[in-house]
Amino acid sequence: MDRALSAPGKLFVSGEYAVLWGGVARVAAVAPRTEAYVRRREDARVHVCLEEGTLAGSVTPKGVRWAREVPQGFLFVARALDEALRAHGRASQGFDLAIAPSAVGPNGQKLGMGGSACATVLAAEGARYVLEERHDTLKLALLAHTLGQGGKGSGGDVAASFAGGVLRYRRYDVSPLVDASNGGRLGAALVESPSVDVWRLPVPRVAMAYAFTGESASTxxxxxxxxxxxxxxxxxxxxxxxxTVGQSVEEGLAGGDFRAFTEAVTAQHALLLELGPLETEAMRRVLSMASAYGCAGKLSGAGGGDGCILFAPDAEARAELCKGLEARGFHTLLLEPESGVRGETHVDARLRAWMDALV
Structure with a gap:
């Protein structure tokens, strides 16, 4: 039994930080997608293959018994597999999981588009598939990602990678799932716990883009x-x-008065800056150019680096803005809403090769 998978990255449209404290965020699932490949084994061994190398272990009803300390680069994937096995709650065959690296910019730096959340979703869904479970992958991935972050983070990036599209999302309280996992009741808790508060919005009628500033930040x-x-x-x-501002941004995504939408996006950005020095000089340059081209933009995510999400009234204006930004050394991506985690008919050759090389 094997399966190829892929999942999108994410960019916050509105509601950063507020979503940590009970507010609402709007999050877009976007390309580039990350690919994965999972394959069941005949024995009880587990292998995780990443660009950094391979981590081995063996399955138990309480998680994977890893052969060595889990390296930082494997942390989120390992946590997702542990929780998937705890939800399964009984002996099972092992499996191998390979996940491709997340996209990087021209200088090799991470783009800040939710790579750890995407990998967590892929691991959770891959394990669910080979274990032949029917539990809620989103809840399990939210649990694993929160634990991997030491309780920090909103889970909006996880929701986007799982569900796809442009979402309205409110932070999910995973503490009952943490208690259930520690008490050996995670499988039942995933069924009994409340649904995640996430709603897919209509496809935006404004054109979107992303400009990476060349600086990575720690969320x-x-x-x-x-x-x-x-x-x-x-x-x-x-x-x-x-x-309040986020609701105006959401309404503006549906099209209509682009000037009013620009004011809402600008207000959301200004509100975030009240929290501290989250805007870099490179971000200021990007947003100044967006304004000069008749477009709108704001920082996306925690700030302090990474990049800006940009909005244009139409595809032509977006193309001109991105051309201008590229000419000044910024890496840009044209954005369209992506579907969530899904099965693929083609297996990435690198992932198959990594797996075939296992002993």
Whole structure:
């Protein structure tokens, strides 16, 4: 039994930080996609093949018994496999899982499009398939990714990679699942727990793009810094304002008055900057150019690097903006909403080769 899979990356459209504190985020699932390949074994061994190398172990009802300490680069995938086996809750055959590296920019830096969340979703869905389970992959991936981040993160990136499209999302409380996992009741808890608050929005009628600034940022570190500066009362006030602006952004995605939409996007960006120095000089240059081309934009994600999501009234204006940005050294991507995690008919040759090389 084997299966090829792929899942998209993500970009936040609105609601960054607010979603951590009970607010609503809008998140887009976007290319480039990441591919994976999973294959069941005849024995009880497990192998995870990544670009960094291979991690081996053996299956148990309480997770994988890894042969060595899990390296940082394998952390999210390993956690997803552990939780999938805990949800399964009984002896099973082993399997091998290979996941391609996430996309990088021209200089080899990560693009900041949710690579760890995408890998977590692929691992959770791949394990569910070979274990022949019917549990909720999204809930399990949210659990694994939250644990991998030490409790930080909203899960919006996980939801986008799983469900696809442009989503309205509210943070899911995984603490009951954590307790259930520790108590040997994860399979039942995945069935009994509330549904994830996620809704797919209509396909945007504005053209979207992404500009990478050439600087990568640590989401976990930035979240910690912001939360250390903002007390509970301030967080509640921020969430109320963010939700109001986010609703205007959502309405603007449907088309109509692009000027009003630009004002909403600009307001969302300005609101994020109230949290601290999240905007870099490169971001300022990108957004200044977007304005000069009659387009709109904002930082996407935690800030401090990575890039900006850009909006244009039509495809022609988007093409001109991206051409101008590329001429000034910025890496750009044209964006269209992508479908969520899915099976593929073709196996990435690299992934098959990694797996065939296993002893």
């Amino acid at each position: 976990k570190v930035l979240i910690g810094q912001v939360e250390a500066r903002l007390e509970e009362v301030g967080r509640r006030a921020f969430v109320a304002r963010s939700d």
